[in-house]
Amino acid sequence: MSILINKNTRLLVQGITGNEGLFHTTQMVNYGTNVVAGMTPGKGGEWVLDKIPVFDSVKLAVEATGANATVIFVPARGAPDAMYEAADAGIPLIVCITEGVAVQDMMRVRDYLDQKKVRLIGPNCPGLLTPGESKVGIIPGDIAIPGNIGVVSRSGTLTYEVLYALKLVGMGASTCVGIGGDPINGTNFVDVLEMFEHDPQTEKVVLIGEIGGTDEDKAAEFISSKMTKPVVSFIAGQTAPPGKRMGHAGAIIEGGAGSAADKVKALQAAGVKVAKHPEEIPSLLK
Amino acid sequence: MKLHEYQSKQIFAKYGIPIPKGRVAATASEAKAIAEELGGRVVIKSQVLVGGRGKAGGVKLAKDADEAEQLATQILAMEIKGLPVRKVLVDEAAAIETEIYFSITNDRAARKPVMIASAAGGVEIEEVAAKTPEKIVKVHVDPLLGLRDYQARDIAASIDLPRDYWKDFNKIAAGLWKVYTETDATLAEINPLVITKDKRLIALDGKMMIDDNALFRHADLAEMRDVDEEAAAETEARKYGLSYIKLDGNIGCMVNGAGLAMTSMDIVKLFGGEPANFLDIGGGAGSDKVAAAMKIILSDPNVKAVLFNIFGGITRCDEVARGILVAMDEVKPKVPMVVRLVGTNAEEGRKLLADAKMITAETLADAAKKAVAAAKGKAK
Numbered sequence: 001m002s003i004l005i006n007k008n009t010r011l012l013v014q015g016i017t018g019n020e021g022l023f024h025t026t027q028m029v030n031y032g033t034n035v036v037a038g039m040t041p042g043k044g045g046e047w048v049l050d051k052i053p054v055f056d057s058v059k060l061a062v063e064a065t066g067a068n069a070t071v072i073f074v075p076a077r078g079a080p081d082a083m084y085e086a087a088d089a090g091i092p093l094i095v096c097i098t099e100g101v102a103v104q105d106m107m108r109v110r111d112y113l114d115q116k117k118v119r120l121i122g123p124n125c126p127g128l129l130t131p132g133e134s135k136v137g138i139i140p141g142d143i144a145i146p147g148n149i150g151v152v153s154r155s156g157t158l159t160y161e162v163l164y165a166l167k168l169v170g171m172g173a174s175t176c177v178g179i180g181g182d183p184i185n186g187t188n189f190v191d192v193l194e195m196f197e198h199d200p201q202t203e204k205v206v207l208i209g210e211i212g213g214t215d216e217d218k219a220a221e222f223i224s225s226k227m228t229k230p231v232v233s234f235i236a237g238q239t240a241p242p243g244k245r246m247g248h249a250g251a252i253i254e255g256g257a258g259s260a261a262d263k264v265k266a267l268q269a270a271g272v273k274v275a276k277h278p279e280e281i282p283s284l285l286k
Numbered sequence: 287m288k289l290h291e292y293q294s295k296q297i298f299a300k301y302g303i304p305i306p307k308g309r310v311a312a313t314a315s316e317a318k319a320i321a322e323e324l325g326g327r328v329v330i331k332s333q334v335l336v337g338g339r340g341k342a343g344g345v346k347l348a349k350d351a352d353e354a355e356q357l358a359t360q361i362l363a364m365e366i367k368g369l370p371v372r373k374v375l376v377d378e379a380a381a382i383e384t385e386i387y388f389s390i391t392n393d394r395a396a397r398k399p400v401m402i403a404s405a406a407g408g409v410e411i412e413e414v415a416a417k418t419p420e421k422i423v424k425v426h427v428d429p430l431l432g433l434r435d436y437q438a439r440d441i442a443a444s445i446d447l448p449r450d451y452w453k454d455f456n457k458i459a460a461g462l463w464k465v466y467t468e469t470d471a472t473l474a475e476i477n478p479l480v481i482t483k484d485k486r487l488i489a490l491d492g493k494m495m496i497d498d499n500a501l502f503r504h505a506d507l508a509e510m511r512d513v514d515e516e517a518a519a520e521t522e523a524r525k526y527g528l529s530y531i532k533l534d535g536n537i538g539c540m541v542n543g544a545g546l547a548m549t550s551m552d553i554v555k556l557f558g559g560e561p562a563n564f565l566d567i568g569g570g571a572g573s574d575k576v577a578a579a580m581k582i583i584l585s586d587p588n589v590k591a592v593l594f595n596i597f598g599g600i601t602r603c604d605e606v607a608r609g610i611l612v613a614m615d616e617v618k619p620k621v622p623m624v625v626r627l628v629g630t631n632a633e634e635g636r637k638l639l640a641d642a643k644m645i646t647a648e649t650l651a652d653a654a655k656k657a658v659a660a661a662k663g664k665a666k
Contacts, residue, residue: 020570020600077502099569102500103392104470107429110397126599138569140599140629155545156569157597160629161650164597181544183394210545214395236548239533239555240564247529247544247566249499250394260552277553279651 002130002175003150003195003202004093004121005069009134010036012067012091014074014082016054017043020097021073024138025049028071031141033134037061058089069093071127071136076100079123083109087118094186095136096122103249106184113186120186124248126156126178129163139163139176147172149285150196152189153208154181154215154250158236161278162208169282174202181210181248189219197227204230204285207272209263211237212251216263224270232284233267234275235260287496290333292375293510294492297469298476301461304488308377317358320376321351327379330357331491332364332371335515337410342366347379372514380490385478386445387411388458390427390466392473398426399466401437401459405445407478433463454487469507470500519582526578528567535560537661538583538592538621540576542567542601550595553650559658562589569600576609577616584619591622591661595653598629607635611642622660626653 011028015021016038029035029049037055038048044056055061058070070091074082079098086094094113101109101123113120121128127137132146138156144163151166151173153159159178166173177192179185189207196202205227209216216235223231238260240246242253253259264274273284289297292310299305307324310333311317321328328351332344339345344366348354354376364371385408393400406414406421414421423444427433438459442452458479466474473495480490501508513521523530529544533551537559541547544566551561563586567579583592596606606627613619626647627635636646645660647653 023600076499100499102470102503103472103497104399104429104467104500107392107397107399111428111430138600143629153545155543157541157543157599158545158549160597160599161546161549164628183392184397208545210548234549236545236552238552239561240548240551241531241533244531244564246531246548246564251544251548276556277651278549279649 002133003192003199004175004177005128005130005134005136007032007034007133009136010034010066010068011136012037012039012058012061012065012070014039014058014070014072014086016040016048016052016073017046018073022048024073025052027141028135031135033136036065037067058085058091062089062091067091069136070095072096072098074098076102080105080109083120084112087113087116092118094118094120095125095127096120097125097127097137098122099124101182103182103184106182110184110186121177122180122185124182125180125185126159128178129173129176131173137178139178143167144176145172148174148201148203150174150199150202150205151176151208152192152196152205153178154210154248155208155236158208158278162206162234162281165279166282171282171285174199181250183213183250189215190222193219193222193227197229202229204232206281206285207231207233209233209235210248210251211240211246211253211260212248212258214258217266220266220270220272223272231272232275232281233272234278234281235263235267287498287501287511288335289494289496289510290335290373290512291331291492292333292373294494295489297465297494298461298489298492301464303458303461303465303476304486305492306377306380306488306490308375310373310375311358312373314355314358314362317374317376318351318355321348321354324376324378328354329377329379330354330361331375331377332361332366333373333375334366334369334371335512336367336369339366344371369515380480380488381483382480383483384481386447386480387414387477388462388479389473389475389477390462390471393426396426398429401425401427401441403441403445411477427463432467433460451481451487458487458489469494469504470497471495472497519585523565523582526575528565528575528579528582530582531564532586533561533563535562536588536590537657538562538586538589539595540565540567540579540583540592541595542569542571542597546595546597550593550650550654553654554593554657557654557658559654559661562586567601571601571606573605573609573612576606577613580610580613581617584617584621589621591624591657592619593653593657594623594625595650596627598627598632602631603627603629603635604631604638607638611638614642624653624657624660626650
């Protein structure tokens with residue numbers, strides 16, 4: 001078992017003929033992901049890697065291939081439209097890798113997707129990896145092995161560090177979920193923690209947070225009231241000055257709120273072991 | 287991106303929000319001319335992108351044009367929180383009866399825009415929120431539906447605005463909503479919105495912040511960025527699509543990914559060092575971007591050592607290594623450098639750097655420790 005994706009996931013790639021789309025489609029296919037279709041307007045009828053049909057619209061792709069998840073590699077100005085299109089075509093799971101989507105666009109997208117009951121991962125995220133089965137997004141496949149640890153993170157490369165550190169000591173992941181570093185995203189920590197809590201394969205959870213927002217505080221509340229599985233955490237941005245946006249649109253300490261110290265305190269109060277640095281995580285899981 | 291008060295108020299005016307008569311001046315004589323034109327009493331307001339201008343003495347009332355010139359001279363010579371005053375706004379002075387706070391911003395937790403209002407205007411809203419939270423009214427707006435008239439009326443009623451002003455307030459609320467949506471603002475704030483003694487509602491002061499990610503559709507607003515107000519290196523970094531923030535330490539950091547960049551800074555600090563900067567080269571950076579990043583880091587004279595931490599995913603370690611070599615060739619850095627390459631094409635990257643006299647590290651902790659030691663002059 002795993003959460004969100006497995007070997008039966010039928011994946012559509014929006015923006016499949018672009019540089020990034022093509023590169024990562026190749027990586028996903030090599031990993032074993034069941035990529036059933038691609039979509040780039042104006043390129044319908046073409047083929048990618050000699051076996052993946054490209055369609056002009058998401059609707060056509062879904063009708064022809066039964067795709068039940070999509071990953072978006074469309075530039076920021078087109079990403080909102082790509083998400084609306086996927087939702088309107090009835091795809092229940094959207095993973096948006098795109099970085100730099102305008103925040104007001106995201107408020108509207110999220111509102112619409114909620115009404116349609118569509119699950120969104122991202123935007124500005126590395127996507128999903130169920131080691132040994134499927135990867136949807138850009139997480140390098142060879143840095144993680146299958147196992148019983150659920151990983152959820154707001155970051156990209158920091159997540160890779162953690163997966164890699166786990167692999168080095170022989171620990172594997174059930175599923176890794178990169179929820180993204182934007183202020184308004186789809187799936188949040190609590191959603192994923194709830195899925196891990198109910199997933200029989202997942203025995204322990206690693207939560208990687210960062211400064212900005214209140215998502216980690218809500219996660220702490222959820223962990224103390226609803227979770228039975230142990231959680232280990234790391235929060236990035238201990239040294240970040242207030243008022244400066246640290247790369248991620250969501251990583252900013254605003255009006256004194258959202259500091260790493262407060263988040264660490266909230267998590268510790270919920271019984272979470274918080275690592276001083278990512279390479280300490282494996283030992284805290286033992 | 288922050289806008290100056292005068293820029294914000296010009297935008298307000300475009301959307302039908304009444305503002306005081308006035309213009310911006312870069313010299314005292316310009317300020318005098320504007321004051322003469324306006325006639326009567328004027329306010330001279332420093333235009334810097336920090337709060338607390340009034341408390342710092344950067345806002346003064348002048349009774350006539352001569353005094354305006356004199357005060358503008360003083361204010362233009364000031365520094366407020368480290369920022370030199372380069373411009374002043376000369377506005378007609380208003381006779382104020384009541385001060386109100388009114389803004390629209392993003393409520394991240396609710397994932398919706400929120401209108402915030404308070405009868406206690408004219409002071410920092412954070413202060414009001416801390417001391418008298420009951421004086422703050424918040425109304426969320428559906429991002430797909432937009433602001434409804436009744437919501438503006440509800441706000442007017444709950445801050446006890448006299449009914450005579452409701453109609454005008456509704457127009458201002460509708461205008462501010464348009465400002466917020468049409469400029470992709472993350473904050474559109476009027477503080478104070480005043481009722482004058484002659485019974486008008488005017489936006490006396492304004493502040494706006496624009497979503498950097500939306501500037502692609504606002505070329506006019508992008509031009510308003512005041513690059514004088516930010517560190518030169520930050521402007522340079524933006525040109526290359528790098529995310530750079532200067533800090534006070536002496537260990538330069540170059541990392542791919544924002545979360546990992548923050549973490550690298552944290553670990554440097556954990557092992558007793560101080561990061562000189564935050565720098566995220568982003569995903570898939572080519573060698574030219576890496577070279578630009580390295581030059582920016584080395585342009586900070588405080589830097590005593592540089593830490594490269596690259597976890598290749600989209601980013602290929604060999605590309606990063608090539609960029610490092612290009613920059614080393616151009617800049618000929620004298621400070622020690624610690625490099626850690628993991629992930630996509632790490633092996634190729636390490637080979638490229640083998641002759642470059644760099645200190646190598648296997649783990650994140652190891653890299654940070656070595657960088658801290660190098661900055662203290664303990665490198666071999």
